[in-house]
Amino acid sequence: MKIDILTLFPGMFEGFLSHSIIKRAIETKKVEINIVNIREYSTLPHKSVDDYGFGGGAGMVLRVDVLYAAIEALRGKDTKVILMTPQGETFTQKKAENFKSLSHIILVCGHYEGFDERILHFVDAEISIGDFVLTGGEIPAMAVTDSIVRLLDGVILKESKENESFQSNLLDYPVYTKPKEFRGYKVPDVLLSGNHKEILKFRKQASLEKTILKRSDLLEGTEWIDGKESL
Ligand SMILES: C[S@@+](CC[C@H](N)C(=O)[O-])C[C@H]1O[C@@H](n2cnc3c(N)ncnc32)[C@H](O)[C@@H]1O
Structure with a gap:
């Protein structure tokens, strides 16, 4: 391009x-x-x-x-x-x-x-x-x-773009790194569990919750609002 x-x-x-x-x-x-x-x-x-x-x-x-x-x-x-x-x-x-x-x-x-x-x-x-x-x-x-x-093939990893805000009708899920605890705020246990199925579930849920809280307009007219999508 x-x-x-x-x-x-x-x-x-x-x-x-x-x-x-x-x-x-x-x-x-x-x-x-x-x-x-x-x-x-x-x-x-x-x-x-x-x-x-x-x-x-x-x-x-x-x-x-x-x-x-x-x-x-x-x-x-x-x-x-x-x-x-x-x-x-x-x-x-x-x-x-x-x-x-x-x-x-x-x-x-x-x-x-x-x-x-x-x-x-x-x-x-x-x-x-x-x-x-x-x-x-x-x-x-x-x-x-x-x-x-950043969307062009090979510029950044494909996986980095998959869950990004606005790729679907959802905002991205929250991410954390070290330290595991900072001033009383802890990284959610599930992310430290190594259970990939549970991590996936947590992220999907968190992504939806964030969107409802911050940008519910993105969900209008989507399957999320109609209740067709299950977590
Ligand atoms: C000071 S602005 C001109 C604004 C114009 N008089 C108006 O009120 O619509 C000068 C230039 O900055 C650019 N510009 C300013 N704000 C912009 C925005 N929100 N999005 C895209 N371009 C913008 C445009 O190229 C525009 O011609």
Whole structure:
């Protein structure tokens, strides 16, 4: 998979690309990630990329012609262009699962006041990472990239993903490590028992309880609510 990220601030991605799982995924060629400076595609004096918005208002607006030139220079036959915007559809694990099978994604990061609205005619999707406004699309693009890359085959162990929150309609089960007791709080006995059947049962139950407590909305319309699934 190839991910091109269009940004005005390529330096923001240095740490992101050079650590942990993302770094390893790049080194082992599970993914190719290119950080592309939008400014390179400006043919205007001083490589300008933005201007004041027509009709007034605070903040600079990214020009549609420059963004278009950058997108079209990178677009291939199977490319999906995704605009990072707080006005888009909220990103979810399900969307990450769908995106992971694409061969080429371009993520477009806005900045300042945003981009000229006409760019919407040239993108395939608008994605938000939540109902809050950030200064730019760089952090959203990192969040989206990270969540997709860790799902690619061979990036992390298959078993690590099996029970993860949102893979099904449940949150992940609680996990513990040493020490066995900390300030009076003990690791549940069953996890120390070596009885794998009981451990499995405990985890399934705990996962369901956590979901009911913290995110009962995830269970609406599922077999858990209808009582068809037995523990
Ligand atoms: C300051 S924001 C612009 C917000 C815009 N004026 C609005 O109110 O909808 C600048 C850029 O940051 C990015 N951005 C900010 N919040 C975001 C979010 N929650 N999800 C995705 N992108 C976001 C977008 O690329 C956006 O164009």
